Amino acid sequence: MDTMLNNMPHFLLGIGIALLIVEILLGFTTILLFTLGISFILTSGLMYFGIIDEQMLDAFIAVAVLDTIFTALLWRPMRKLQKNVDSTPVTSDLVGMTFNLESDVAPGIDGETRYSGITWKVKSAQSLKAGTEVKVVRVEVGVLFVE
Numbered sequence: 303m304d305t306m307l308n309n310m311p312h313f314l315l316g317i318g319i320a321l322l323i324v325e326i327l328l329g330f331t332t333i334l335l336f337t338l339g340i341s342f343i344l345t346s347g348l349m350y351f352g353i354i355d356e357q358m359l360d361a362f363i364a365v366a367v368l369d370t371i372f373t374a375l376l377w378r379p380m381r382k383l384q385k386n387v388d389s390t391p392v393t394s395d396l397v398g399m400t401f402n403l404e405s406d407v408a409p410g411i412d413g414e415t416r417y418s419g420i421t422w423k424v425k426s427a428q429s430l431k432a433g434t435e436v437k438v439v440r441v442e443v444g445v446l447f448v449e
Contacts, residue, residue, distance in 0.1 A: 311350040314361060318342030333373065333380045341368035394441040403434050407448070415446065422446045 321339030325332065345364040348354040354364055396417075403424065407413035413424040423445045430436060436448035
């Protein structure tokens with residue numbers, strides 16, 4: 303009984319399916335994994351039906367050629383899929399929270415505060431002294447905007 307590692311078409315099929323699974327889990331963020339996965343699966347089929355010899359060099363050449371073709375054909379449609387970005391502002395439970403500043407904050411001078419085990423940068427459009435009670439008006443990754 304052949305195992306997947308001893309049978310080149312099965313091995314290539316396994317790699318192709320694994321690449322497609324990773325691509326799906328990443329949310330179609332990389333065109334390369336998608337085209338490589340399809341190339342491995344098609345090369346596997348070509349070997350299975352005897353169109354290509356079951357040799358490593360033939361497999362590499364077929365995958366490279368197919369991947370180049372698929373990348374050229376799918377580049378623009380896949381890029382269009384990636385351009386659809388949701389621009390709605392992120393809502394957070396932190397907006398509206400109040401706390402006392404641990405350090406001075408001013409435009410261009412960021413402060414820091416520790417909340418829920420995370421050190422956050424604190425930014426403000428106005429000058430605020432340490433100890434001032436502030437309210438969070440907007441949140442970005444790792445940054446609290448206060449007034």
